[in-house]
Amino acid sequence: MSLFDPSARDAAELWEGVHGATPGNSWSGEPNAALVGAVRDLDPERGPGRALDLGCGEGGDAVWLARWGWRVTGADVSATALARARALAEEAGVAGRVHLERHDLGTSLPAGEFDLVCTSFLHSPAFLDRPAVLRRAAAAVAPGGHLVVVGHVRAPGWRRRQQQEEGFPEVELPTPEQVREQLALPAPPWRVVRSELLERPVPGPRGEAGTAVDGVLVLHRAPVRAQRPAADRHPS
Numbered sequence: 001m002s003l004f005d006p007s008a009r010d011a012a013e014l015w016e017g018v019h020g021a022t023p024g025n026s027w028s029g030e031p032n033a034a035l036v037g038a039v040r041d042l043d044p045e046r047g048p049g050r051a052l053d054l055g056c057g058e059g060g061d062a063v064w065l066a067r068w069g070w071r072v073t074g075a076d077v078s079a080t081a082l083a084r085a086r087a088l089a090e091e092a093g094v095a096g097r098v099h100l101e102r103h104d105l106g107t108s109l110p111a112g113e114f115d116l117v118c119t120s121f122l123h124s125p126a127f128l129d130r131p132a133v134l135r136r137a138a139a140a141v142a143p144g145g146h147l148v149v150v151g152h153v154r155a156p157g158w159r160r161r162q163q164q165e166e167g168f169p170e171v172e173l174p175t176p177e178q179v180r181e182q183l184a185l186p187a188p189p190w191r192v193v194r195s196e197l198l199e200r201p202v203p204g205p206r207g208e209a210g211t212a213v214d215g216v217l218v219l220h221r222a223p224v225r226a227q228r229p230a231a232d233r234h235p236s
């Protein structure tokens, strides 16, 4: 049976139902490998700064970032997921660097500018204009900062068959290139650092072999250069 209740009235009810369906954590608490790879490759000179994790769920990525020194704001629509993220941050000893806010990202985002805005697997079977959320996410990236979008591109075969049987609604799973087109960000100041597909094995519940394809898009927003005084620019 699907975890998604088709009668849910909004994103909060839908995702509260998903997270609440399990008495403990639904996910491992570990960060997503694709996010880890993308963030480790960022410009080491800048060092960790302010990060925003959209759809942070139970906090695996947010807590990993905080362990690496980032000051992280995590946002999710589910109060249950946020409570689990808070517990994970406390357990990891980084609660002081993890701030959590409840938002339906379809209507609001945490305020402020961030050196890193990231989101992993922010897909929803309903109620989410993801391209609009990602455009607002890009607007929250400070000059010199990065936007990292990790998403599903193709589920393993066993899961696609299962979803068909359950009448699971179609969810758009764009490639990183399609995400870039949806964002339509001007270059400059935006530059594509990375746009790639990653495969990972995801065996089914009965041991079926399966491979998932994820997409990783990393964009960099150029820093604002200080204007040199006119005399410097036109030496006599």
Ligand SMILES: C[S@@+](CC[C@H](N)C(=O)[O-])C[C@H]1O[C@@H](n2cnc3c(N)ncnc32)[C@H](O)[C@@H]1O
Binding pocket: 011, 015, 016, 027, 032, 054, 055, 056, 057, 058, 059, 060, 061, 075, 076, 077, 078, 081, 103, 104, 105, 106, 119, 120, 121, 122, 123, 124, 127, 128
């Ligand atoms: C597949 S989970 C991914 C969670 C986490 N990023 C991770 O990779 O472990 C998607 C998350 O997005 C959240 N979400 C979905 N729609 C949302 C919305 N409209 N506003 C805020 N969060 C939303 C869900 O509650 C869920 O925690």
